[in-house]
Structure formats: C-alpha cells, structure tokens
Amino acid sequence: MLTIDINDQQHQVDVEADTPLLWVLRDVLHMTGTKFGCGKGLCGACTVHLNGKPVRSCSLPISAITTAKITTIEGVENNLSNASTAIAVKQAWITENVPQCGYCQSGQIMSAIALIGNNKSPNDEEINIAMSGNLCRCGTYKRIKSAIKTASNDVGEK
C-alpha cells in the first residue's frame, strides 16, 4: 500500500511500485481527466503537475512520487499556489473556444498553467518551447497560443 498526494488529498493505493501515475489516476482513483495518448511521454496528453512542474504521468512510476504533491486537471483550480493562473487559463480557453475533440486539452491546459505560473508574459518562442511536448492532432495550436497570451495578460494585470 502506497500513499500519494493528489490535489491535496491523501490516497492509499494498492498497486505495484512500477505502475505509472497515469494508470493509478485513471484505473484506481477513476480520475479520467488525465488522458492516455502514447504511453511514452511523447504527446503530453497525460500532463499533470509534480510540485508545480509539468510532468508526463504515463512515464512516472508511482513509487517515485510518494513524497510529492500531484495536481491534476480536476484539482488545479483549487491549488492555492496557482489557482488564479488556472482560472485565467481556463477562462482564456473559453474565450478562444480552443478545443476541438478535447482529448489533448487537459494536458495542454496543465502545460499552459505551468508555463504562465513560471513566466507571467511568455513570448512566442517561450510558448513554443513550453508547449511543443503537447500534441494536438486536431490542430488547435493557433488558438492555444492566443489563449496563453490572453491568460498571461489577465494574470499580469492582477
């Protein structure tokens, strides 16, 4: 039995130590907002925050995170350290009507929140670097970029 901290809640999970966080979230805790896209850390659909930093949960064994704080799409707005950024990013996603199919968007949003949390006004180059690990097959990049700029303006004004 391992204890993990997800969205400021302690969960006891009975899984093998090498189980990736992604499958603990999805199969054990039934938190399916974090998506399975490639299983190899190549697409970013499974992005969550580990102590505030974006990580690919498909490639993160559960045994490596027992002392870490994990934040997922379901809890990111309630996380005190980045709540205002999360709210601004989600609002910008609504303003730009970003998603198409929506499958990659949890991961995109988690990467965007981490980016703005770290850099209040990222330029194009910084956005490209921070977001290029997140694939969108529907091709919503133009709107993601706009939304990140909108959100960073909002955060910057506060």
Place this chain on the structure above:
Amino acid sequence: MDVIDKPIIENVSRRSFLKGLGLASGSFVLATTLPFGHIAMADTAKHNALNVFITIHANNHIDIICHRSEMGQGVRTSIPQIIADELEADWSLVNVVQGMANNAYGSQNTDGSSSIRKAFLQLRQIGASARYMLRQAAANFWQVSIDECLALNHQVSHQITGKSLSYGQLAELASMMAPPSLDTLRLKDKSEFNYIGKKLASIDLPDIINGTTTFGQDIQIPNMLIASISRCPVIGGKVKSFDASLTRKIKGVKQVVEIGLTPGAVNFHPLAGVAVLATNTFSAIKGREQLEISWDYGKNLAHQSAEYLAKRQSLVQQPGKICRDEGDIGNAFKQHVKQVNAVYTVPYLAHAPMEPPAATAMFHSDGRCELWACTQSPQRARDTVAKALGLDKDQVLVNVTLLGGAFGRKAKADYLVEAAILAKAAGQPVKVVWSREDDIQNDYYHAISAQYYQGALDDNNQVQAWLSRTSFPPIASTFKKKAQSQGKFELAGGFADIPFDVRNIRCEHIDAPAFVRIGWLRSVANIHHGFAQSSFVDELAVAAGLDAKDFWFKLLGDNKNVALNRGGFKNGNYGASAKDHPINTDRYKEVIELACQHAGWGKEVPEGEGLGLAVHRSFLSYVAVISHVKVLNNHLQVKKMYCVADAGQIVNLDRVEAQMEGAMIFGMSIALMNNISIKDGQVEQSNFHDYPMTRMAQAPEIEVTIIESDGLPGGVGEPGVPPVMASITNAVYAATGRRIRDLPLNKQFSV
C-alpha cells in the same frame, strides 16, 4: 460501404417514434445508474417527446438529441443549433443528449463530411415541426386558430389577446399533437435565424476544460476487466501457439484469451491475436509484454511498401483502364509538342487520433450486449457486433461517447467486436484499450499511391491535352478480398471530377492489390489526388511561363456550371445532385481570388522564401490555400497559411473556421512528416517519435476566411485538407526551384 451515401432522416412522425421506442426500450435503466461523467445518452423512456429528437420538460428545459458522433468537428453543438433555431428555443435552456444507435434517427454514420450537408433540411424540419406542435397545443388550449398563435423565444403567444404560455407549460399537450405534414411546414427565412450561421460556443467546452468529459478510453463499469491485445503484425496472419505462463504471474492479470482469425476479407473483423485481461490497464500491458507468441504470418509477409510503391510508379507510366475520355488525347499529344509530365507519390498514412481506439462491452442477464465506445458509426457497429456474436441487431445496444479525434478510423468497428467477444469469453464487462503502438501498427491505412500526369500546351499556353493516371489499393479491398479496382467514389475524389476547360482529357486507373487494411482518412482519395492535381497545375504554369493564379483561371475557363458526367465518367458528386451542387468554376475562382488578395500574391518575398497556391473542391466545398514557406540551410519552415473556404450555408461559423485551421495542420503533417512504411508485411513505425505530427513550434500562422454564401451546405470536416500539401510543395518550388513530387518532405528537408 459507409462512405457511400445513405438516406438520412427517415421520419419525424410520432407513430414512427413510438415504433422506434420499441427497439431498445428499457435499455437505459442500467446505464443511468453507472458513474458516467456528463454524457447523457438518449433516454428511451422519455416523457413529453415531440419527436425522436426533441423532448421538452415542464421546467422549460429542452433535450435535443445529437445523433451524430462528436470528434472535434462541433457536431454536438451545430446539430442542436439547427433544431433549436427552427424550434425558436432559448439556447440557454437546451441540453444536448447523445443518441444511441437507433435507426429512428436516420443515418448516424459520421463521415464523408455529411452531418450538416446531408441533414440540414431534415434537422430544420424536425425543429419546425415541433414548433408547429407547440403552436397547435396553445391554439387548442385557448380554443383559437393556430394562425393566431406565434412561437417566439421559448413561448407561444396569442397575438389577439396577448396571452402566452411557455414551452414548458405546453410540453405535455404538444407531445400529444399530430406532427404537421412536411409539405405544409414553413421553415424560417434566413433573416429570421437566431443561431444558424452564428458562433455559438461548443456545448462540451466546460467539461473539456475541467477534465470531466467521457471519451471511449474513460469508460468505467463495476467489475470491468481491461484488455490489452497482442495482434498479429501481418494482416491475415494468426496465432500458431502461445505461452502465457509468465503473463499469468503478473499481479492483476485475470484471463488470457486467444482471438482467432476470421476468414475472408478483413472487413471490421478483429485481427487474430492474444488478449490479456487484467484489473487495471498497466497489468494488462505488462502481462501482454510477457506473452510468448508464435505467429503464422501468412502470405502478406512478402509485402514491402518501398517495392510496392516503385511498381506503382512504373505502372502509372503505362496505359490503364479508362474512366473518363473526352476528345482525342493521342492526336492532341501528337499535335502539341510542348508537354509536361510528372509522377507523384504519397505513402501509406495512419489516422493517429489523439485517443487510441477503445470500447467497453457487457452482457446483460437477458443476453443483450451493451457497448460504450468512441465510434463514428454506432448503427454499423451494432450490426457488426450482432453478426460477429450471432445476436439479433436489437440485442446489441451501442452508446456513443465523445471521440478523441477519429478522422475515419473510428468508423471501423473492429475494436467494438473485440470488446464484445472478450466480454462474452470473460463472463464480465471488458474494456479494450488500444495503445498508441496498436493504433499506428494495426490501422486501416490511407492507401499508398502513385499518380502520373501529362499535359500539352498550345502556342497560347492553353492546355490542349490532360492525361492522368492513378493507382492505389482501393477501400473495396477491405470488404471484398482481392478487390483491386478503385471505386467510382475514389475516382470522383479529385481525379476524374476535374472541372478544367480542356478539350482532350483522359483519366485512367490501374489496379492495385491490398496487403494491409485500407481505410478512409480525412478527405480520402482527395489527399493524393489533391496533392498531384494542384502540383501538376503549378508545373504546367511554370512550363507556360505564367503566374499560377492566372494559369488556374485560364484552366477553369468561363464562369459556368460544369457537367457532372463527362467523357463516360459518372460522377457521384458526394451523393448530391447537379442541381443542388453543381461544379461551379466561379466558386473556384472566388476562393482563389480571395486567398491571393489575403496572401499578397505576387508580392516580393525575401530570398529563400516562396508562396504556393493550391485549390480543390471536395465534399461539395471549395477551398484555396496559399502557403508561405522559408527554406534556409535545407530547413523548411511553413511560416503562414492562408485558407479561403466556400462551404455554402454555414451553421456554426466558429467551428467551421476551427475545422479549416485544423485541416491546415493535418495537411501539413501529411506534407512534411507522415509516412507509414512496411517491411515484411509489418509496419515499421510505432509511436509519435517515428510517426511525427505537427507540433506547436512548427505550426504556422493561419488565416482562415469563410465565404458568406446562400448555397446549400457543403462539407466542412474534410475539404480543408486536400489543397494543403501542394500549397506547401508549390511554395517550396517557388522558394528553392526544387520540385518535390514524393511525400513526405522530411525525406528532403529538415522540418
């Protein structure tokens, strides 16, 4: 076949609705108790239903069915948007309910860019019919003539007394009214539209940004096992023997089940393999890795895609079967010596939707099989599962989740059949989870192809002869073993349907056997034909010494409707009549003209940069794309893309713009990087590292313009893709003088 058109809305009458109810009555008692996110599936025990699509509750809330599958195109918004408009409903009171597989809805097959273009009128009639019933209910209640009753913004008012009743108050009474006959139904004038044509936000947006959506991969059912399947890497192969002793030692693994080879055409049959069923996905994957399987690969082991493509390239330079023949091409080539010829190739392509396929199946105690899946075609999935399991169609219930991308892949029901077979074998619910590797290596691939084009110019640089040949394994091979001849719908996909003002035209096709599962990918044969056609027009323009835009105009000739059936070719025109959807050269020119204006066509660009133009009509819509590229030190960058689309009457402008934006990126992935190669019958790529997609850092600026049109709706999901590839290669030519005829471009440039 699914890509061929089917009748759409079968009826809106209450009698048929009641009949429809019998199909699956009671099926929802169980489903509604399951913990399923936010997608409400069609409740078959509805109260106050005005027709199969509309239910009005006493509290004024309205449930509208979306019978088509949402895969990012916005259909769960645009279909209710049409119905709500004609219904005069308040959009804020509309709740969208996902339709299960049910013939009462008409065709639910979500492909061919068909949801709006084929059902626009019927969906309007469904809304207008319900509006009439609400007015009739009010008229009966007030004992006045229906002509005095006006339905506006969720209520009916009596124009003489000023009395009014809300839709909620009228709902029960309205549900007992007979629907009006369609010929007396008055639809709104365009000027009266409240929602059609407007940018309404996607209905699922709040759930998507909060991570509370339910995709096929997200289904959770009590007591469910998760299956990971090792499938034979060669099509037609099967399991010779396997050893699962190590697999069974993995914690969480419960069962190992062999799936046999279904003889005959590949169809939507599951591939032969071994499934590992476990209590969680990771155990299933780990267990599968421990399997030792000895395969009988079968004959397709001999397939090598490089040799196969080389053979296509050679064959298209020899005569083939004629499908369109006008004038005297032989004589024209003798007369006009100024000629251009070229061979173009496109490799196999995979769909690679962000959500790999997934399906969940369970058996009820009465023997019925219920499924939840990200499927584009629930009715066909139901019928396929029923046939595979020897059940009646009405013993199979199919619930449609959100689709995390699809692009044609999820029209094939093989993964639903896998889930049903395994749930039966396991005696408990099973979710089949495809990995990315499964998806890339076991897809229904877009056909590998070669095209040959030959043209002759006269002294005025008028094209006097146009010869084109195409060869690619046809989609028919998926349904009929050994089918080698391309279907009419494939030849009408940007090949034999050309509108050009050329006296001597011949189009030929060359048989091509299939060695992998061939499927339809976003815009289907228009992918390779669009690439070849717009590339070749550019080559002709260069040979003529003319500007590409001027040359396109010259080639299109006068503004006119071009006959659909020419030179013996019967153009299916995507199921539409020539009267509703003629091939119109004026519309081609309009999208070209606007794209050129926006891109500043003809302007000076810096050294190493260039603009490329391409235009294509597919699925009844016209799209021009101009790409602006930069090539520096052999690195290719697409800087900006200008897209102009004429898709007739638009329903949701924002979603149409989004589809075009997405099509630019989708086409760019094909142009620059997508390449499935096959060695010894087996796909060489496996995940996004070797089957790369366009990423943020590569994504160009995109400027989309949608032409405001009164024409009937054309397709939207697919038509943006076909012109993209040639717009990029033509731009590369403008920038570098290098003509690239074989995709993808990353064989020649770093991208």
